[in-house]
Amino acid sequence: MTVKTAPAVPEPLDLCERAPSYVRAISAYQPGKPITELARDLGLDERNIVKLASNENPLGLSPKARAAIEAALPELARYPDQFDLVAAIARKLGVAQESVVLGNGSNDLLEMVAAAFLAPGRSSVFSQHAFAVYPLATQSRGAASVVVAARDFGHDLDAMLAAIRPDTHVVFIANPNNPTGTFLPEAEVRRFLDRAPGSVAVVLDEAYNEYLAPELRADTVAWVSRYPNLVVTRTFSKAYGLAGLRVGYALCHPRVADLLNRVRQPFNVNNLALAAAIAALDDAPFMARSYELNRAGMKQLTDGFARLGLAWIPSHGNFVSVEIPRGGGNSRAGAVYQSLLRQGVIVRPVAGYAMPDHLRVTVGLPEENERFLVALAKALEF
Numbered sequence: 001m002t003v004k005t006a007p008a009v010p011e012p013l014d015l016c017e018r019a020p021s022y023v024r025a026i027s028a029y030q031p032g033k034p035i036t037e038l039a040r041d042l043g044l045d046e047r048n049i050v051k052l053a054s055n056e057n058p059l060g061l062s063p064k065a066r067a068a069i070e071a072a073l074p075e076l077a078r079y080p081d082q083f084d085l086v087a088a089i090a091r092k093l094g095v096a097q098e099s100v101v102l103g104n105g106s107n108d109l110l111e112m113v114a115a116a117f118l119a120p121g122r123s124s125v126f127s128q129h130a131f132a133v134y135p136l137a138t139q140s141r142g143a144a145s146v147v148v149a150a151r152d153f154g155h156d157l158d159a160m161l162a163a164i165r166p167d168t169h170v171v172f173i174a175n176p177n178n179p180t181g182t183f184l185p186e187a188e189v190r191r192f193l194d195r196a197p198g199s200v201a202v203v204l205d206e207a208y209n210e211y212l213a214p215e216l217r218a219d220t221v222a223w224v225s226r227y228p229n230l231v232v233t234r235t236f237s238k239a240y241g242l243a244g245l246r247v248g249y250a251l252c253h254p255r256v257a258d259l260l261n262r263v264r265q266p267f268n269v270n271n272l273a274l275a276a277a278i279a280a281l282d283d284a285p286f287m288a289r290s291y292e293l294n295r296a297g298m299k300q301l302t303d304g305f306a307r308l309g310l311a312w313i314p315s316h317g318n319f320v321s322v323e324i325p326r327g328g329g330n331s332r333a334g335a336v337y338q339s340l341l342r343q344g345v346i347v348r349p350v351a352g353y354a355m356p357d358h359l360r361v362t363v364g365l366p367e368e369n370e371r372f373l374v375a376l377a378k379a380l381e382f
């Protein structure tokens with residue numbers, strides 16, 4: 001094949017330099033390495049690669065969701081109608097339909113909250129080591145991020161309350177948090193909500209809610225009618241196994257929902273995602289299997305860490321961050337990550353979360369967890 005060189009054109013530098021400085025200052029989100037990319041990079045067979053890097057459900061998607069996707073295929077020429085999924089969520093959770101907002105993943109909802117409440121001259125408050133989308137959503141609106149020091153890797157809600165400034169319009173709380181897996185008990189979150197100014201939107205990001213032990217689960221849905229400034233976000237990406245379809249939802253006061261809907265793209269959730277989510281909501285056996293697999297896999301991983309003499313942050317999600325011991329005072333997490341890649345195992349470096357000595361690993365199938373533990377032991381030998 002002959003490759004034609006494109007004629008030299010002047011670069012539109014002027015245009016890019018005139019983008020708002022807060023846009024130019026964004027550093028793009030770093031996703032987990034895709035299996036296909038590692039296969040290309042190292043010439044490995046995709047089937048021999050284990051990806052435990054993005055907190056995906058190792059069981060795949062629910063068979064009911066899969067059947068619903070197939071049944072929805074003929075409708076793809078039509079624009080989507082969100083009504084049925086909104087109604088299904090409202091019915092299942094016992095909330096008004098006016099309180100439900102759908103997102104293209106719950107990431108989309110975090111962006112919508114930022115679009116609705118943040119702007120240059122305003123700020124959001126969130127914890128050190130919190131989910132990476134909070135600073136990104138804040139920055140893309142030209143608002144300032146107030147990052148509050150964590151306590152034992154978890155959110156320090158008293159310090160977060162004290163950090164709220166007159167220009168603060170949003171507080172992001174991840175419970176459990178990613179990548180730390182730390183969990184705030186019900187009483188602490190209630191205390192925060194009771195004391196936070198009603199003029200500040202409090203986002204309670206519950207992306208891992210379905211993985212919580214039943215005794216730790218609070219009725220946060222009921223809190224929405226009690227705290228008009230509360231926005232609870234959940235997702236179909238994690239326990240529901242639909243990460244590739246992009247669908248999540250927010251629960252909030254109808255007036256807040258109305259604002260979010262004004263900044264929402266009209267057709268932000270596609271037909272297949274809507275159909276799959278409706279079916280997934282009803283697939284209790286699949287959710288139970290996902291929960292049990294995660295519980296057993298978490299024990300398998302942490303037992304393995306204990307055998308290797310490694311410390312980890314106790315996690316309430318479907319992932320766990322393990323501490324890689326330093327060598328000669330230097331972090332070895334990057335080198336261990338690279339060694340794991342060469343062995344066909346993808347985990348997630350979290351240096352970008354100010355955790356340079358940790359690697360985050362998603363709970364996989366039993367054989368995947370075992371592959372990872374064997375590779376980790378090998379990686380630590382050097």
Ligand SMILES: *Cc1c(COP(=O)(O)O)cnc(C)c1O
Pocket residue numbers: 055104105106107108131174176177178205207234235236237243246247248
């Ligand atoms: C994965 C994740 C999300 C959102 O994922 P979506 O796929 O966009 O729904 C939100 N918050 C946290 C803490 C997460 O880990």
